[in-house]
Amino acid sequence: MSGIEAADASGINGAGLIGDANPLRPRNTILKRYCLIAGFASVVLVLTAHVFVFQTDWARTGGLGQMLKTAAWFLPNLGYFPSILLALFETFLIALFGTLIGMVIAIPVAVLAARNVTPAGLASYWAGRVTIVLSRSVHELIFALIFVSALGLGPLPGMLALAVRSVGFLAKTTAEAIENIDIGPVEAIEATGARRIAVLLFAVMPQVFPIFVGNVIFQFDINIRRAAILGMVGGGGIGLIFAEQIMSLAYDRAGTVVLGVVAMVLLGEYISIRIRSWLL
Amino acid sequence: MALLEVVGLKKTYPTGETALRGIDLTVNGAEVIAVLGLSGSGKSTLLRCINRLVEPSEGLVVLDGVRVSELDRRGLQRARRHMGMIFQEYNLVDRLTVLENVLSGCLGVASTWRAVTRAFRKDDIERAMELCSRVGILDQIRKRADQLSGGQRQRVGIARALMQQPKILLVDEPTSSLDPKIGAEVMELMCAVADEHNVPILVSVHDLDVATGYSKRIVGLREGRIVFDAETREVDRSMLQSIYTDQDAA
Numbered sequence A: 001m002s003g004i005e006a007a008d009a010s011g012i013n014g015a016g017l018i019g020d021a022n023p024l025r026p027r028n029t030i031l032k033r034y035c036l037i038a039g040f041a042s043v044v045l046v047l048t049a050h051v052f053v054f055q056t057d058w059a060r061t062g063g064l065g066q067m068l069k070t071a072a073w074f075l076p077n078l079g080y081f082p083s084i085l086l087a088l089f090e091t092f093l094i095a096l097f098g099t100l101i102g103m104v105i106a107i108p109v110a111v112l113a114a115r116n117v118t119p120a121g122l123a124s125y126w127a128g129r130v131t132i133v134l135s136r137s138v139h140e141l142i143f144a145l146i147f148v149s150a151l152g153l154g155p156l157p158g159m160l161a162l163a164v165r166s167v168g169f170l171a172k173t174t175a176e177a178i179e180n181i182d183i184g185p186v187e188a189i190e191a192t193g194a195r196r197i198a199v200l201l202f203a204v205m206p207q208v209f210p211i212f213v214g215n216v217i218f219q220f221d222i223n224i225r226r227a228a229i230l231g232m233v234g235g236g237g238i239g240l241i242f243a244e245q246i247m248s249l250a251y252d253r254a255g256t257v258v259l260g261v262v263a264m265v266l267l268g269e270y271i272s273i274r275i276r277s278w279l280l
Numbered sequence B: 001m002a003l004l005e006v007v008g009l010k011k012t013y014p015t016g017e018t019a020l021r022g023i024d025l026t027v028n029g030a031e032v033i034a035v036l037g038l039s040g041s042g043k044s045t046l047l048r049c050i051n052r053l054v055e056p057s058e059g060l061v062v063l064d065g066v067r068v069s070e071l072d073r074r075g076l077q078r079a080r081r082h083m084g085m086i087f088q089e090y091n092l093v094d095r096l097t098v099l100e101n102v103l104s105g106c107l108g109v110a111s112t113w114r115a116v117t118r119a120f121r122k123d124d125i126e127r128a129m130e131l132c133s134r135v136g137i138l139d140q141i142r143k144r145a146d147q148l149s150g151g152q153r154q155r156v157g158i159a160r161a162l163m164q165q166p167k168i169l170l171v172d173e174p175t176s177s178l179d180p181k182i183g184a185e186v187m188e189l190m191c192a193v194a195d196e197h198n199v200p201i202l203v204s205v206h207d208l209d210v211a212t213g214y215s216k217r218i219v220g221l222r223e224g225r226i227v228f229d230a231e232t233r234e235v236d237r238s239m240l241q242s243i244y245t246d247q248d249a250a
Helices: A002-009 A027-054 A064-073 A078-113 A121-137 A140-151 A155-179 A183-191 A196-233 A238-247 A251-279 B043-050 B073-080 B098-106 B112-117 B122-135 B150-163 B180-196 B208-214 B237-244
Strands: B004-012 B018-027 B032-036 B058-063 B083-086 B168-172 B201-205 B217-222 B225-231
Touching: A064 A251, A078 A121, A078 A155, A078 A196, A078 A238, A078 A251, A121 A155, A140 A155, A140 A196, A155 A196, A183 A196, A183 B083, A196 A238, A196 A251, A196 B112, A238 A251, B004 B043, B018 B043, B018 B058, B018 B225, B032 B043, B032 B208, B043 B058, B043 B168, B043 B201, B083 B150, B098 B122, B098 B150, B122 B150, B122 B180, B150 B180, B168 B180, B180 B201, B180 B208, B201 B208, B217 B237, B225 B237
Parallel strands: B032 B201, B032 B217, B083 B168, B168 B201
Antiparallel strands: B004 B018, B004 B058, B217 B225
């Protein structure tokens, strides 16, 4: 700061071009900014100390060596792998059917929630929108808990939880796609005297189809990851095994489960890519 | 009785813009009638008010004894079967094949089940193929509509409209998206095919040469009003001036 004053005193202003108006930002603006940054940094520091330092059980964590040792417990035990294959397959099926059921429900919801094709004006439009919001604002584990309480343990409540959770995303993106279609073909089909269902099938659906399929595949990708944890609340699949192994301190087996889930996710990714290139 | 009668048709859009200020028009036999006017004169709105793609604000549309402007939704769907429409931007469904696009012309009479399964009746398919052959796209019928050129796409549009076996063709600027040579071919084809099927054409155009070249009668439109309605050979300079001279000078 004193340097800047010195510069002023030494007569930069005297160059004439600048005159009295300093083209740089005024000094106190810059000062204010430094104070702001310093304040922000100290808040972050306090919060960090709170969550990382004071809330952590350092005695249990041990030193770096101990941490590495603990991590090593999770090294997968490949001998255990065959016994989780069935559960992995079940998880995969939960994701698949959850997505498919959600897809079927999402189609009519999307038609309701698209302003330009909604059948009964504002009433049906809001019915569609509220359905979407309900589906999107609740976590899949909550849905799973609800369905488990209603239907008991097993893959069925898991599938339904994923289906209900998927409706929101699929219906929302599809409704937006419907709202963005080229209205020309719709007019042309309406002009032939076609009924509403025929207009939807011939003019709306062909335009929305590629977007819809892309989003279903994307949702399937996400649902594979979601399906892997549903078991922790009784929704079937690999999640239950993972929870059991952790609770019985069989960390090598838990590590095997994680490896299996990664493999399954990669497989799902591969299948998505294949379906996408085949269909679109 | 006239085939198509339009009485006192007015249209004001929700934006407050008035497109039609009282149109009276009668179409009798199979003839080509050009609706001539500058852009914004209300040509498209007039055509769209006849099959109610645009809802008229006031006035009467009667097609072959049916008061189209007073029908409910179901009745309107039935009435629209008798009015084929051809669009400036073709308005084909890109992802469907040419044949499917032509067949969509009979969706008005097809059952919902046939629409769902895309299982059209054999004689409809046959008729669609004949129309494709007539408009010169028979070798393209398996292609997707978006693979065709502009001229070819408008030929599909013509075939789709005729697939309806309409009593009248409403045609909105059919050649404005095409280059002049292709446009002339399409126009010629459309008029010839309509004549073979004994269907009158009400066609909106902004180009004087297109209007005089193909129509028997010209209806001049300006600012939502008909400024003249005459046999094409009787249309003279002063009539045309009434459309084209700019508003302040008039």
